[in-house]
Amino acid sequence: MVTPKTRATPLKLSDSVELLTGVGVRVAAQLARLSLLSIGDLLWHLPVRYENRGQIMPLGAYLLGQSVLVQVTISESKPLMRGKARQVAQGFDASGDITLWQFGRFGPTLQTGQTYLLFGEVREGAHGLEMAQPELMSSAQLEAILPIYPSTEGLGQNKLRLLVAQALNVALGDLDELLPSALRQREGWPSLLVALQRIHAPTLSAGLPQRDEAAYVRLIVEELLAHMLALRLKRHEFMQTQAPRFYQQSTLYQTLLSQLAFAPTGAQARVLREIQADLARGAPMLRLVQGDVGSGKTLVAAGAALSAIEHGYQVALMAPTALLAEQHQRNFTQWFAPLGVSVQLLSGQQTAAERRAGLAALADGQAQLVIGTHALFQEQVVFAQLGLVIVDEQHRFGVHQRLALSDKGASPERATHRPHQLVMTATPIPRTLAMSAYADLDVSIIDELPPGRAPITTALVRADRREQLIERISAVCAQGRQAYWVCPLVEDSERIEAQAAESTAEYLRESLPHLRIGLVHGRLSAAEKNAEMARFKAHELDLLVATTVIEVGVDVPNASLMLIENADRMGLAQLHQLRGRVGRGSVASFCVLLFDEPISDKARARLQLMRETQDGFKLAEADLAQRGPGEILGTRQTGLAKLKVADLVLDEPWLEHARALADELIAVQSPNIPALLRRWIGAAQHYGQV
Ligand code: ADP
Numbered sequence: 044m045v046t047p048k049t050r051a052t053p054l055k056l057s058d059s060v061e062l063l064t065g066v067g068v069r070v071a072a073q074l075a076r077l078s079l080l081s082i083g084d085l086l087w088h089l090p091v092r093y094e095n096r097g098q099i100m101p102l103g104a105y106l107l108g109q110s111v112l113v114q115v116t117i118s119e120s121k122p123l124m125r126g127k128a129r130q131v132a133q134g135f136d137a138s139g140d141i142t143l144w145q146f147g148r149f150g151p152t153l154q155t156g157q158t159y160l161l162f163g164e165v166r167e168g169a170h171g172l173e174m175a176q177p178e179l180m181s182s183a184q185l186e187a188i189l190p191i192y193p194s195t196e197g198l199g200q201n202k203l204r205l206l207v208a209q210a211l212n213v214a215l216g217d218l219d220e221l222l223p224s225a226l227r228q229r230e231g232w233p234s235l236l237v238a239l240q241r242i243h244a245p246t247l248s249a250g251l252p253q254r255d256e257a258a259y260v261r262l263i264v265e266e267l268l269a270h271m272l273a274l275r276l277k278r279h280e281f282m283q284t285q286a287p288r289f290y291q292q293s294t295l296y297q298t299l300l301s302q303l304a305f306a307p308t309g310a311q312a313r314v315l316r317e318i319q320a321d322l323a324r325g326a327p328m329l330r331l332v333q334g335d336v337g338s339g340k341t342l343v344a345a346g347a348a349l350s351a352i353e354h355g356y357q358v359a360l361m362a363p364t365a366l367l368a369e370q371h372q373r374n375f376t377q378w379f380a381p382l383g384v385s386v387q388l389l390s391g392q393q394t395a396a397e398r399r400a401g402l403a404a405l406a407d408g409q410a411q412l413v414i415g416t417h418a419l420f421q422e423q424v425v426f427a428q429l430g431l432v433i434v435d436e437q438h439r440f441g442v443h444q445r446l447a448l449s450d451k452g453a454s455p456e457r458a459t460h461r462p463h464q465l466v467m468t469a470t471p472i473p474r475t476l477a478m479s480a481y482a483d484l485d486v487s488i489i490d491e492l493p494p495g496r497a498p499i500t501t502a503l504v505r506a507d508r509r510e511q512l513i514e515r516i517s518a519v520c521a522q523g524r525q526a527y528w529v530c531p532l533v534e535d536s537e538r539i540e541a542q543a544a545e546s547t548a549e550y551l552r553e554s555l556p557h558l559r560i561g562l563v564h565g566r567l568s569a570a571e572k573n574a575e576m577a578r579f580k581a582h583e584l585d586l587l588v589a590t591t592v593i594e595v596g597v598d599v600p601n602a603s604l605m606l607i608e609n610a611d612r613m614g615l616a617q618l619h620q621l622r623g624r625v626g627r628g629s630v631a632s633f634c635v636l637l638f639d640e641p642i643s644d645k646a647r648a649r650l651q652l653m654r655e656t657q658d659g660f661k662l663a664e665a666d667l668a669q670r671g672p673g674e675i676l677g678t679r680q681t682g683l684a685k686l687k688v689a690d691l692v693l694d695e696p697w698l699e700h701a702r703a704l705a706d707e708l709i710a711v712q713s714p715n716i717p718a719l720l721r722r723w724i725g726a727a728q729h730y731g732q733v
């Protein structure tokens with residue numbers, strides 16, 4: 044018997060779980076493993092399922108797969124020595140029969156002629172229904188519906204139930220209702236307290252709680268709403284500030300187009316018009332451009348940048364890797380130098396003197412376009428007149444990194460001014476998910492690839508057949524084409540990854556002595572990586588052995604063959620990004636996915652889907668269903684990946700509703716907004732600050 048802890052003041056939900064009865068050091072540590080630190084945390088620790096131990100079910104009902112309480116009379120029972128089974132018995136009730144198995148030394152011995160209350164899972168056996176190892180219940184012991192919680196080793200369900208019950212008790216006196224009652228009435232939602240009681244302590248008469256009933260829905264929507272609020276508020280705040288108006292059609296951009304060998308696609312032109320409208324508005328643009336790999340996002344970015352530059356403002360372009368930043372610098376210099384527009388690179392790899400000169404050019408306004416990695420938002424970087432921030436491959440950055448860069452546009456004298464923001468991503472996430480993960484942004488989609496792209500043929504090949512591929516590489520390179528060989532990702536070890544890449548390169552150099560073979564991996568300096576990439580781009584190399592560092596943005600149209608090792612261990616989004624490195628020119632391209640046997644059914648299905656489709660959206664949807672939103676959005680990307688009760692896949696239908704409710708609460712300036720953010724997001728996150 045545990046003695047209740049006594050306290051002068053009543054417990055609060057914010058108090059530590061250690062103040063609950065029955066929690067000592069050991070249990071507290073177990074709870075901590077489940078991230079249950081405060082009493083309030085227990086309220087959001089929802090059951091994964093329920094057991095109905097209060098209602099006797101007739102054997103004639105449809106019971107397969109369920110754990111149920113039955114009342115059966117034994118017609119026959121015999122001890123067994125076969126296998127591990129100790130006893131098999133036949134039981135019946137008024138509506139059906141069941142076979143009962145007992146294993147091991149424990150459990151009741153069922154006697155012929157007696158009637159028992161038994162609880163267990165009903166399965167399909169060789170001769171009808173069966174129940175293995177039923178629990179014997181006495182009628183005094185019958186409980187109602189029991190919640191089953193996610194737990195951790197050593198922490199029993201009964202213990203968890205007792206603790207949650209105490210938390211519900213504390214909630215009686217200390218739980219704020221944060222949804223306005225008019226809203227709850229309109230939606231038909233119970234109060235938070237009633238909803239939590241229903242979920243944690245359902246009564247028999249109301250039946251098993253379901254995820255789509257009002258109690259669950261209000262909880263799910265409240266959490267989604269809080270996340271939407273955080274982002275929508277940030278947007279709202281931005282929209283109150285001013286941004287320079289770039290209202291003229293840029294003549295620089297027209298000049299650029301006249302110098303290019305191609306014309307923009309319809310989708311590129313449309314998205315640029317959407318951007319142009321934002322730039323002319325006077326409030327900062329907040330726009331996400333989604334476009335599959337190779338859809339030509341860079342040209343759209345160039346068009347936006349030239350608008351700002353023509354109006355006398357500076358543009359910052361942030362790329363996720365030094366490799367990509369330098370590639371952008373080369374491309375943009377090629378495009379912009381003939382226009383008389385200066386392009387400046389700012390990277391961690393520069394010498395102190397180069398960096399000083401770069402910083403000075405930014406501060407005095409000489410540098411019109413600056414390209415860099417996240418080093419761009421370091422403190423010392425000062426702009427003369429920043430008008431537009433472009434973030435490339437957004438999925439590699441966190442929300443707060445993007446926001447930090449936009450803060451650069453504000454100076455003490457112009458505290459109410461912000462630069463425009465253009466965010467580009469190749470992660471083709473489904474539209475509703477995009478609208479919520481990036482609820483602070485407007486979304487444009489480049490849904491068309493430049494013409495003349497030959498499709499990529501994708502093949503699956505067992506890793507032990509790799510010898511056959513050597514010939515293939517040789518043939519492709521003999522035709523004047525180039526190839527990539529992508530080595531496996533080694534989690535948390537750049538060193539092992541680099542070694543693997545080095546030994547692969549060595550093996551390929553021996554097998555293909557007539558080819559010029561290069562190597563890039565994460566252990567090389569950015570300068571070394573770049574030199575190697577530049578040689579590949581200039582066709583001084585035939586084959587590039589690389590780790591997944593080449594995943595993002597690398598553009599070599601002459602490359603037409605890609606081999607990916609251990610493709611079975613990669614996600615679809617990543618494979619799609621990698622494959623997007625080929626098929627950029629007009630020749631037929633090939634992508635070979637190497638896998639190791641044995642391969643799981645799931646992995647095989649993933650690879651087969653890669654073979655069937657090149658549609659990034661289809662692949663992203665499959666990835667979302669299989670691996671969940673955290674993987675797709677990137678873990679640092681958004682708080683949405685760490686939801687307490689909602690699930691972006693299961694609860695997707697509620698996302699738009701939550702977003703609309705968020706705007707509604709902002710419009711009426713609901714006083715509950717700060718508390719909603721605190722409850723669901725916490726004070727720590729940058730985008731949660733209001
Ligand atoms: P991503 O959207 O993956 O960033 P890029 O901007 O790197 O794509 O463009 C991929 C390739 O397509 C580049 O070589 C680029 O010059 C070319 N490209 C872009 N737009 C067009 C177009 N309208 N017609 C033909 N080629 C284009």
Ligand code: MG
Pocket residue numbers: 340341435596
């Ligand atoms: Mg790109």
